[in-house]
Amino acid sequence: MSDPGPQGLPSGGDGTRAVRAGLPEPVKYEPTLPGPVFAAHFHLPGEPTGPYTYGRDENPTWTLLERAIGELEAPGEDGVETLVFASGMAAISSVLFSRLRSGDAVVLPGDGYQALPLVRAQLEAYGIEVRTAPTGGDAQLHVLDGANLLWIETPSNPGLDVCDIRRLASAAHARGALVAVDNTLATPLGQRPLELGADFSVASGTKQLTGHGDLLLGYVTGRDAEAMSAVRRWRKIVGAIPGPMEAWLAHRSLATLHLRVERQSANALAVAEALRDWPEELGVRYPGLPADPSYAIASRQMRGFGCVVSFTLPTRARAEHFLDTLRLVDDATSFGGVRSTAERRGRWGGDAVPEGFIRMSVGAEDPEDLVADVLRALDESAG
Secondary structure, X not given: OOOEOHHHOEOOOHHHHHHHOOOOOOOOOOOOOOOOOOOOEOOOOOOOOOOOOEOOOOOHXXXXXXXXXXXXXXXXXXXXXXXXXXXXXXXXXXXXHHHOOOOOEEEEEOOOOOOHHHHHHHHHHOOOEEEEEOOHHHHHHHHOOOOOEEEEEOOOOOOOOOOOHHHHHHHXXXXXXXXXXXXXXXXXXXXXXXXXXXXXXXXXXXXXXXXXXXXXXXXXXXXXXXXXXXXXXXXXXXXXXXXXXXXXXXXXXXXXXHHHHHHHHHHHHHHHHHHHOOOOOOOOEOOOOOOOOOHHHHHHHOOOOOXXXXXXXXXXXXXXXHHHXXXXXXXXXXXXXXXXXXXXXXXXXXXXXXXXXEEEEOOOOOHHHHHHHHHHHHHHHOO
16 A cells, blocks of 8 residues: 555555645635635735745745645655746746856757747857757767756657656766756656656646646746755746746646546557558657657656657648648647647747648547547648
């Protein structure tokens, strides 16, 4: 039997943990998950020594959500802290800009999220050296010497390459560098970077963590008190805080995370297998396919392979026709929602992908319906 968690309940299973993560101790006649606390300030007579002083610093709704995410990212660990932010980019920025100074060096993935080039430009404007290398093949190993921070994104977005977190973290630490992992695509149920040696696990909660496409959120989880104190200070300085309603909605959504992850991962594999078997060569990428270049490493360090599938159609026109022909899949950006979406990723710029590259986020619909819709759209768009 698993060790008892809060309220004496078993805490070993992901489902149990997700449903009960961050809930307060039960109080008779009180709700199991208290509603959002809307407060810019709190009653504060005398010295400001209490936990809640001002709305930019702390909020009880954040506290419960942060506790919940921490329990998912590092179950059973003491001393782990989570901080929530207004968006994933706010969370990313907090780690980079709280840790790096002029003259420092940072290693970023060369194939990561398309906003990273904007981050690079800002870092360089502050006198920080930025090195990049692809995610695949653990290529970041070759540019680590003298770096202060290694930023890993695995699986990478949108290319879905995977690197060995343990190997990279060990090499970075041996050189005196800290390690942050963008865990957005995997979620804490698919991958736990702190267990693999990372100092920070960072993610956009906008995506599959909350799963309904109705809020923006980010978070940072870490176990080093000094490092997390710097991240907290950065949040206070820039005011990149989530609203209480968003925090409450996010916490409510965590209760179905295990159900959504399980269903969406199974659906993604079904779609990837159907695309793999299509007569045209589509260059399908999904870490859960045994033939995928990322499969060997992903199967060692991931507990689930995510909900994103990528493939490439021959031309921009074909890709746009394919997207227009889909009926169940919305043409929209972002990923991780319960409703399937897809987009021609090259329309944004910033990603080194072909014009016909499609990033598909597989939702929770019936797999047979999704596969039929995708294959029909492929067939009709080929005419």
